[in-house]
Amino acid sequence: MTVELAPSLLAADHARFGQQAQEVLATGETWLHVDVMDGRFVPNLSFGAEVVRALRPLCPLAFFDVHLMVVEPERYIEPFAAAGAHAITVHQEAAVHLQRTLAAIRETGCLAGVALNPATSPETLRYVLEDLDLVLVMTVNPGFGGQTFLPTAARKVGELAKLRAATGTKFKISVDGSVNVKTAPGLARDGADVLVAGSAIFNHTEGVAAGVAALREVLRT
Ligand code: DX5
Ligand code: ZN
DSSP states (O other): OOOEEEEBGGGSOGGGHHHHHHHHHHTTOOEEEEEEEBSSSSSOBOOOHHHHHHHGGGOTTOEEEEEEESSSGGGGHHHHHHHTOSEEEEETTTOTTHHHHHHHHHHTTOEEEEEEOTTOOGGGGGGGGGGOSEEEEESSOTTOSSOOOOHHHHHHHHHHHHHHHHHTOOOEEEEESSOOTTTHHHHHHHTOSEEEESHHHHTOTTOHHHHHHHHHHHHHO
């Protein structure tokens, strides 16, 4: 199953971001998931574009996958694109003018993504499927790592795979929230192209490389 793993830096040791990001790259993985929280769209605060700018020179081969959990996401497209993001994902529930926001992301040269909260239907994206490159299925309520997996929300992976086939569109399906050795195989089987994982990788008792290896192992079977 050729699935991208996107380790989520939210679960990394915030005092050693650079080192932890390099540990991920040393395993051969290239995606780095950057959770941006504003304390309004979600009840938590995380980090800004400067983290991406600071990490870029340390991880020249990395693909920075920025997940904006903010209100008025259109205000943050330029700063993250300028800092070196490769993909910028906004929440469907926060982007009032979603089509315009997706076009603005693509204009920067970044891939444009839309995240769906657990209660939000994929049908809300039917008229912008050609304007986006990635759909992020939240399998937890956004705002924190280490939460419990919501299997009902995970059903959207299969629905999106069908919608993609039926409409001849090419977007990637990414899943975010409590992805681990138990939940990852089913998500990949259902059609996930990218699996975001925080605790499963950065809180693995034997370290980052062991966390990545354990996920890769269950995705091999
Ligand atoms: C939650 C974030 C996730 C989170 C994943 O709002 O969007 O990326 O960091 O962490 P785990 O894998 O621990 O659920
Ligand atoms: Zn995320």
